[in-house]
Amino acid sequence: MLKIAKNSLKLSANSCLNPIRQISLSSALNLKRIEKTEDKTTNTITIEGKYIDPKETFGTGVLDLTGQCYQDTDEAVRPCAFCELEKRDIKVQYTDVLVLRQFLTENGQILPRKVSGLCKKQQKKLIVLTKQAKHAGLILNLQPTLLDGTKPSADHSKRFKYLKWNTYFDDYETMKRNKKFL
Amino acid sequence: MAFNRVKQWTTFARVWYLFDAKWQDPIISGRVLSKYLLGKNKPIYSVGSDCGDYVVVINSKEIALKDDLWRTYNYFHHTGYAKGATYTPAWEYHENDPTRIIKNCTKNALPPKIYRNSLLSRLLVFPDDKVPKDVIKNITDQIQPSMTPPKRLTEFSEDEIQNFPRLFEWPKEFIIDDLKGENNQTVKII
Numbered sequence: 001m002l003k004i005a006k007n008s009l010k011l012s013a014n015s016c017l018n019p020i021r022q023i024s025l026s027s028a029l030n031l032k033r034i035e036k037t038e039d040k041t042t043n044t045i046t047i048e049g050k051y052i053d054p055k056e057t058f059g060t061g062v063l064d065l066t067g068q069c070y071q072d073t074d075e076a077v078r079p080c081a082f083c084e085l086e087k088r089d090i091k092v093q094y095t096d097v098l099v100l101r102q103f104l105t106e107n108g109q110i111l112p113r114k115v116s117g118l119c120k121k122q123q124k125k126l127i128v129l130t131k132q133a134k135h136a137g138l139i140l141n142l143q144p145t146l147l148d149g150t151k152p153s154a155d156h157s158k159r160f161k162y163l164k165w166n167t168y169f170d171d172y173e174t175m176k177r178n179k180k181f182l
Numbered sequence: 183m184a185f186n187r188v189k190q191w192t193t194f195a196r197v198w199y200l201f202d203a204k205w206q207d208p209i210i211s212g213r214v215l216s217k218y219l220l221g222k223n224k225p226i227y228s229v230g231s232d233c234g235d236y237v238v239v240i241n242s243k244e245i246a247l248k249d250d251l252w253r254t255y256n257y258f259h260h261t262g263y264a265k266g267a268t269y270t271p272a273w274e275y276h277e278n279d280p281t282r283i284i285k286n287c288t289k290n291a292l293p294p295k296i297y298r299n300s301l302l303s304r305l306l307v308f309p310d311d312k313v314p315k316d317v318i319k320n321i322t323d324q325i326q327p328s329m330t331p332p333k334r335l336t337e338f339s340e341d342e343i344q345n346f347p348r349l350f351e352w353p354k355e356f357i358i359d360d361l362k363g364e365n366n367q368t369v370k371i372i
Contacts, residue, residue: 032357049357081349095332098346105361112361117350139335154336162253162273166205166246168329180249 082122092125093171094132097139104130108142125172128181132169193226196304198236198320203284204244205331212287214325215239219292219301232297236304237325238317243280243309246329247272281307 032049039046082092092099103116103126110130113123133139137156145151157164175181199218203211217223221233247255256269276283284307292298306317335343 032355034357034359078351085349097333097335098338098343099349101335101343102348102350109361115353115356136332137334138332141335156334162271165252165273165276166244167250167252168205168207168246168248168332170248 078117080117080119080122082118082125091171091173092129094129094136094169095138097133100126100130100133101139101142104139104142106142107144108134108139109144128172128175135163136167136169137163193224194233196235197323198238198317199323199325200321201237201239201325202241202327203239204241204327205246206327206329207248208245208284208287210328212284212291214328215288215305216291218325219288219304234301234304236306236320238313238321239281239284239305239307240311240313241309242284242307245276245280245284252276280309 032051034047034049036045036047038044085092094100103111103118105111108130110127113120116123118126130139137159140152140154140156143152143154169175170178201211201215215237218237219234221227221231221235223235224233226233252273253271255272257272257275259268259270260266261268272283285302285305288305289298289302292301
C-alpha cells in the first residue's frame, strides 16, 4: 500500500508535463518534500507532501531576464538562463562560483535540465564548468558525504598530492575552439 | 647645469620591483620578469649595457599551473652514470622547494649567456609574504600581474551569497526526493 501511495504522488508530479491530469491527490503549487510520520499507539502511517516556500530557503528573488515574471508564465515558456546572458555578452566561466552553486545541490550534484530549464547545449557547458571548478578546488564546500556520515574538509591544502596546488583553465570558448577539454 | 649630473645617476641606478605571484602562471610571468632583469623596459638598453633591475617575488607557493600540468609535467635530471635518469613530477618538485619553479622558468626565458647567472642573482623569491626588512625598504615600484586571482566559495560571506540574484525559478510542482540516489540519502537545496 505504501508503494502505491508513493507512486501515485509521483504521478501527480509527472502530470504537469501532460495537459490532462489523470490523478491528483493534492493541489499543484510549489516545491514539495515527502514526509513520513508514525504513530505507534494507533499503528498508522501518514505520508504527505509538504510545500516549501522558495523565498524562505533562497532569500532573494529571480532576475527578470526577459522582462516577464516567471511565476505567471508556464514551465515550457521558461527561457534558458545562460542563453539569455549570452545575448548580453556575459559568458559564464568556471570562476563564477556564485552562479554555479545555484545549479548544484549541497552534495555537488548537478540539477537535471527539467529543474534548471537550461537547453541541451548549455547543460553540456555546465558539466564542463563544474568539473573544472571542482578540479581547481573552488567549490570544496559542496561535496558528497562519506559513508561515516562526515563531510570531507573544505581546506584545499589537505587534498591529494597534485590536487592541493592551484590550477587554472582557459575560457570555455577557447577550449572548445582548440578541442582540448580536461 | 647641476641636474644633468643627477639625471645620469638616476638612469643607471637599479630599481627594485615587487611582483605578487598569487594565481600566476610561472611560464608567462617568467617571460615578463626576464625583461626587467635584462633592462629591456628602459630606452637606454643595449646588449652590452648592464642596466638590469632587481625583482622581488612574493607568494611563490601559491603559483598556478594550467590544466593537469601538476601531474603530467616532469623535470628531468641525469647523474651521468648508467641508469642515472630521474623524472620528478611538478607537484613533487614544488613541494620540496616552492621557489624553484619560478626561478627555473625565468632562467629559461633569459638568453643562454655567461651573464645569465649574475642576472639571476638579482631575482629574490620568497614562498610567503614574509620578506626581511633589508629587502622591503628598497622597493619603489610594482610589476602588474597578468591574471586576476579567482575567489573560492568559502571566502565569500553568507550575506554575499544570499544577496546574489538567482537565475532560474524552480518548477511549480517538483518533488525534491526524486533527486535522491543510492548513496545520497538526503537532498538539500542551497
